[in-house]
Amino acid sequence: MREDVADPTSGRAVESSPFLLELDGIGVWLSGREILRDVRFGIGPGEVVGLIGANGAGKTTIFRLVLGLLSPTSGRVLIEGQPRPRRNRSVGYVPQKISLDPEMPLRSRDLVALGLDGHRLGVPLPSRHRRELVDEMLQAVGATHFADARVGSLSGGEQQRVMIAHALISRPKLLLLDEPLANLDLRSEQEVVELVARVAKDQGLAVLISAHDLNPLLPVVDRVVYVANGHVASGTTGEVVTSEVLTKLYGHHVDVIRLHGRILVAASPGLSAERGELEDSIDGTTADGTTADGTTADGTTADRTTAV
C-alpha cells in the first residue's frame, strides 16, 4: 500500500471525530413495520467490526443506511462526524455475491478499474498511471496471477479478492463487506479474513463486515455488533457475547459456551413450553449454525475449530 495516501487519511479522521462511521439512534420503519430501533454504534479508523445476525435481522438494512440507499426514519448516519452525503465515495462496498456468467468478457483488471471510475461517462483512456494503480491494487489483494482471467470463471474466494480490490481502489475510508464468507470453502474463508485484516491495518481503513457466524471472524474483529429483533448490542466480543447481553437482546434465554477458542451461542433447550416459538427463533439465536440445543457439531463446525 502507498503510505503517503493511507497515513494522512487516517490522521485527519482521528482529529475530527473519534468515529469514522457513527450510527446515532437510528430507527427504521418500512411499510408499517419497525425494522430497526435505536441503533447506535461507531467504527474508528483501522477498526474491524463484525456485524452479526441471522438473515432478516437487519444487517442489510444497516448497510443500505450507510450506503445512503435508505434514509432512516429517525436518527443520523454520520461519516467523519458529518451527515452522510447522498453520494459518498469514501465508502467502499462489496456485495454478498456477484453472479457473473463465466463467459462474460470482463477480466479481474477490468472490474478493479471500474472501481476507480465506473460511475463516469465516456470510455477510459489508456494511461500508465491507471494501469499501475490497478496492478498495485491487484497485487495488494494477491490477485496478480488471475488479473487477466475472466471474473466469472474465478472461484468464490478469488472473486471476493477482486471485489475487495474493486472497492479499495478509490481509496475509501470505510469498507463494507456483506457476508463475504458466505459460500466459501474453509481455506478461502481464512484467506479473505486475513486479507481484510491486512488492508485494514495497512490503510487505516475502518471495516464493517457482516456474517451470520462470528467464529471465522474472531481473529480479526476488534468489536462486534449483534443484531436481533431490530435492536443491536455492540462492544468487544467479551462484552457482547455473554449469556446476559444476548438473552436481553434476543428476548429469551441464550447460553454462550466458549470452547477451544470458539464461541457457541445457543437458545436454552429448557424452555419446552415455548418450544414451537423457540424453533422459529432458532435462526435468530444460533450464531454459529449449530442447532438450538447446542449439542450438534457437524463436520463443518468441527473443521472450523482448527481455523480459529
Added chain:
Amino acid sequence: MFTGFMVNTWIVATVVAIVAGVVGFFVVLRGSSFAAHAVPNAAFAGAAGANLIGASSVGGLLVFAIAGALGISFLSRRGSRDVATALAMVVMLALGALFLSFSNEYASETYSLLFGEVLGVSSSELLPTAVLAVVAVVAVVLFWRLLLLTSIDPELADARGVRTSRVELAFLVIMAVITSMSVPVVGALLIFSLMIGPPAAARSFAADPFVAVLLAVCLSLVTVWTAIAVSYLTTLPIGFFVGALGAAFYLAGRAHAGWSRKRVGASGAGASRVVAPLDDQGAVR
C-alpha cells in the same frame, strides 16, 4: 453486385453491422436478448402504421421503437422484466397486425418489414441511417463504463450512486435507435439475430471487453457482407444467411470456450490457481 441499388445496400448494411456489433455486445452482456427481440417488433408496428398514413417509415419506426423501449422500462420497474417485455411486444405486434390489415399491399409489405429487403434501400435513406448510427455509437461510448458496471451487479452500481434503472432505460432507447435504422434493410426479425449471434460468439473468443466489441463488429460485418453476396447470387432470402451465419459463429464460440476450458483443466493451471495462498504478500501480522 456493386452497381445501382446495390451500392446503397452495401453502405447501409455495413453501417448496420457495425452498430449491431457494438450494441449487441451489451445486449448479450446484460441478458437483454428478449428486449432486443421485442423492440424490433414494436418498430415493425411503427413502420406499418407510417406506411398506412403515408408518413416517413423511419419516423414511424423510431417513434414506435422508443415507445416500446419506454414501455418495457416502465413496466419492468413494477414487475418481472420478462413479463413486461413480453407484454410490450404483444401489444406492439397486435398494433402491427391491425395496421397491416388496413393496407392494400399486405403480403409483400409484411414480408419486407419482417425479413428485410436487399434491394429496398433508396438513396434518401442513407442520411437518416448514418445519423442514427452515429447517435447509437456515441451513446454507447458515453455510457460505456456505466453499462459495464450495471451489468456486473445492480447493487454494486446503486452503492456508487449510479441509477441502474436510468442506465437500463438509456440502453433500451439506444436499442430502439439502432433497430429503427436496421429494419428497412435486414428486417425486424433479423436485426435481432445480428445483435445476438456475432456478439455472443465474440465474447467466447476475447476476455477483454474492448477486444470483444471489436471482434463482434468484425464478425457482424462478415455475416452481413457474406449474406448479401450469397443472397444476391442465389436469390435466396438474405435473412436466412444472416441467421445461419450468426448461429454458426455462436457455435464456433461455444466450441472454442469448451476447448480452452478443457485445456486449462488438463494442464492443472486452474487447480493451482484455486489453492494459491496469499504467498506473494507474506502472512498477516
